[in-house]
């Protein structure tokens with residue numbers, strides 16, 4: 001399997017080898033990765049679930065539970081474990097591999113770890129592209145686990161259709177020092193380790209913080225669980241389903257399509273992107289329309305604009 005067309009066909013048929021190849025190309029930003037993404041973009045279907053929270057909050061343990069839950073519903077599950085502080089990429093990090101190893105031999109589960117390297121759009125761009133590959137291959141949901149609660153994690157969280165912010169008792173200063181607004185990255189706030197003392201205090205603190213959220217913003221649901229003991233998980237799955245049902249598939253796909261266009265314009269350093277959009281597509285609105293009707297992908301539009309920009313420079317240079 002070598003040609004781009006073979007890889008695209010392989011991914012759309014759910015071939016694990018093709019998915020692995022496509023992910024490597026996308027992560028490393030090889031030259032034909034945008035062709036692959038252009039083709040796969042329209043095939044993505046399912047939901048992307050982001051899970052973020054401080055180190056050791058129990059995110060991987062929760063992901064493990066989540067995998068079992070969706071496997072029971074006969075769905076294939078893709079997992080991308082993102083570590084903004086790690087330069088490693090490809091394969092699974094040891095810790096995650098151990099915690100998710102009960103699923104390692106299950107062909108309906110695809111787990112991939114990603115660190116920060118290679119991709120033009122940084123880690124969040126690489127993660128977005130990887131999630132599209134998995135989604136196009138039929139994994140639904142695609143779960144993205146990110147460590148931390150800083151800017152990089154917020155960006156990754158923003159990729160997902162639904163974001164779970166996992167907090168635990170005993171964070172002490174960590175929670176107190178979390179920047180105002182951190183709660184807003186969670187569509188659902190999971191209070192994990194409910195078996196530990198301090199859970200009531202954490203819940204009061206979180207609820208008080210949510211009271212301070214600007215009115216007009218949707219308040220996240222707060223759900224207590226114990227990922228290790230398996231408590232509260234049914235409530236959590238129900239909350240995820242409720243949130244998912246609050247948007248139609250069309251709304252979800254449109255939102256991610258327009259976001260992707262904006263990110264690709266930024267990643268390509270298209271400073272005059274609005275001007276270029278005018279020239280090539282009679283403006284942004286028409287370009288968005290082409291994407292939303294499935295006529296063109298944001299990747300193809302980005303490529304065309306780059307070509308147009310290069311053409312302009314060549315033209316000026318030859319004068």
Ligand SMILES: Nc1nc2c(ncn2[C@@H]2O[C@H](COP(=O)(O)OP(=O)(O)OP(=O)(O)O)[C@@H](O)[C@H]2O)c(=O)[nH]1
Pocket residue numbers: 054055056057058059060061062095099147148192193194195196225226227228229
């Ligand atoms: N008591 C208790 N321990 C838990 C619970 N959930 C997870 N843990 C433990 O917390 C530790 C960290 O769990 P992980 O799932 O690796 O946490 P993580 O958030 O993925 O960690 P990083 O990926 O390193 O940030 C492990 O020892 C888990 O067994 C829980 O509900 N209760």
Ligand SMILES: [Mg+2]
Pocket residue numbers: 059060061096145
């Ligand atoms: Mg983890």
